[in-house]
Amino acid sequence: MPGYRSSLGFKFLQATKHNRLELLTREREEIAPAPWFKVYPEAPRVALPRPSFGTENFWKTLLRRRSIRRYTKEPLTLSELSLLCFATQGITGEVGRYLLRTAPSAGALYPIETYLVINRMADVAAGIYHLEVQEFVLEQLAEGFFGKDLTEASLSQYQCERAAVVFVWSAIPRRTMSKYGSRGMRYVFMDVAHICQNLLLAAAALGLGACPIGAFFDDEVNQLLGLDGEEETVIYLASVGWPAE
Numbered sequence: 354m355p356g357y358r359s360s361l362g363f364k365f366l367q368a369t370k371h372n373r374l375e376l377l378t379r380e381r382e383e384i385a386p387a388p389w390f391k392v393y394p395e396a397p398r399v400a401l402p403r404p405s406f407g408t409e410n411f412w413k414t415l416l417r418r419r420s421i422r423r424y425t426k427e428p429l430t431l432s433e434l435s436l437l438c439f440a441t442q443g444i445t446g447e448v449g450r451y452l453l454r455t456a457p458s459a460g461a462l463y464p465i466e467t468y469l470v471i472n473r474m475a476d477v478a479a480g481i482y483h484l485e486v487q488e489f490v491l492e493q494l495a496e497g498f499f500g501k502d503l504t505e506a507s508l509s510q511y512q513c514e515r516a517a518v519v520f521v522w523s524a525i526p527r528r529t530m531s532k533y534g535s536r537g538m539r540y541v542f543m544d545v546a547h548i549c550q551n552l553l554l555a556a557a558a559l560g561l562g563a564c565p566i567g568a569f570f571d572d573e574v575n576q577l578l579g580l581d582g583e584e585e586t587v588i589y590l591a592s593v594g595w596p597a598e
Contacts, residue, residue, distance in 0.1 A: 369536040382534040387527035387584070389450075391466055392485050396492035399477055401435040404443070409558040418553055421562025422512040424594030428473040429517045433559060437593060440555035441520065441548045442467050442486045452487070456547040459540035464528040465548055466585065468521040468578055472500045472514065473594075481578060499577060506573035507566055507590065516592035519566075520552060523580055523587045545589045552591055562596035565589065 357363055372379075439455065442465075446453040451461040458464070467484040469491065471477055480496040500514030503521075513519050522545050529537035529544075549565050556563035569590060575582040 365535075365538070369539060371536070382530070384527060384530045384534065386531035387464075387525045389463075389528070390485075390487055391483070391525070391585075392487075393483055393492040393494060396483070396494060398485075398488075399431075399482070399491040399493065401438055401489050401491065402432055404436050404439040405432065406436075407558075414554050414558045418557040419562075420564040421594075421596045422510075422515075422564050422592070423597040424512065424515045424517065424562060424592075425597050426473065427517070427595040428475045429561075429593075429595075430475050431477060433561070434469075434474065434477070434518065436559060437518075437520075437552060437555050438467070438469075438484055438489070438491075440551045442484060443489070444486060454486070456544070456551050458544045458547075459529060459537070460532050462528045462532065463544070464525050464541050465545050466523045466525060467548075468494075468523065470499050470503050470513070470519040470521060470577075471517075472498060472519070473517045494579065502577055503574070503590075506577060507569040510566055510568070510592075512564055512592040512594075513566070513590070516594040518593050520549075520591045520593065521574065521578065521587055522548060522589045523575075523578070523585050525585045527584065542588065549589055549591055552593070556593050560595075561593055563591055563593045565591045 443455045444452045445455055469482045471479050478496050479498045481494045481499055482491040485492050503513040503519055504511055507513050524541045526541055529540050553563050572582045574587040
């Protein structure tokens with residue numbers, strides 16, 4: 354079993370460190386950029402209603418946030434889902450061609466894509482959806498119940514089929530690495546962590562339960578979403594539902 358200093362993780366950290374002496378002289382990695390936004394133009398669309406914000410106290414939300422894995426069978430409404438989606442990737446401003454969002458991103462490059470595996474919604478069919486951030490709509494990629502498939506792909510974490518919805522985040526590394534090189538991979542994981550925390554706090558504010566998930570068979574989830582696992586690959590999940598007693 355490799356030790357810490359011979360592990361891939363250690364080598365990555367060392368290879369992507371900034372060094373004051375080498376920062377300006379280091380040879381730049383030529384990595385072609387990826388498109389700024391991803392859309393599925395042929396997919397059926399579900400428009401998300403404009404979010405309506407309540408008066409929830411932020412500090413109480415922080416105190417209430419816990420990882421919740423057990424859920425009731427109560428479905429979410431489209432309005433509730435809209436608030437969750439807005440918390441993760443909602444557009445809050447525009448500077449030139451940059452569409453600023455609720456979560457920060459290195460260089461405002463936003464390499465993270467949001468997919469939803471919907472199990473139980475009051476007014477949306479079960480299936481796999483992509484969040485198209487510019488129009489703030491859900492693009493339906495497949496219809497049906499995929500909670501069990503996601504459970505199997507996530508090492509039998511059963512909250513994936515018990516939850517009303519599972520958020521699945523993928524990364525398109527070129528968006529960030531074309532500017533920052535290999536160090537940009539650090540920023541990709543920071544970006545998705547900001548997004549996930551926003552979701553967890555939004556869920557707590559709505560009285561919902563949520564749980565982040567980092568253990569899964571990457572390419573099984575990629576296959577479920579139709580991703581190639583190279584130019585775009587899944588890096589994080591989070592289940593959301595009404596907490597069971």
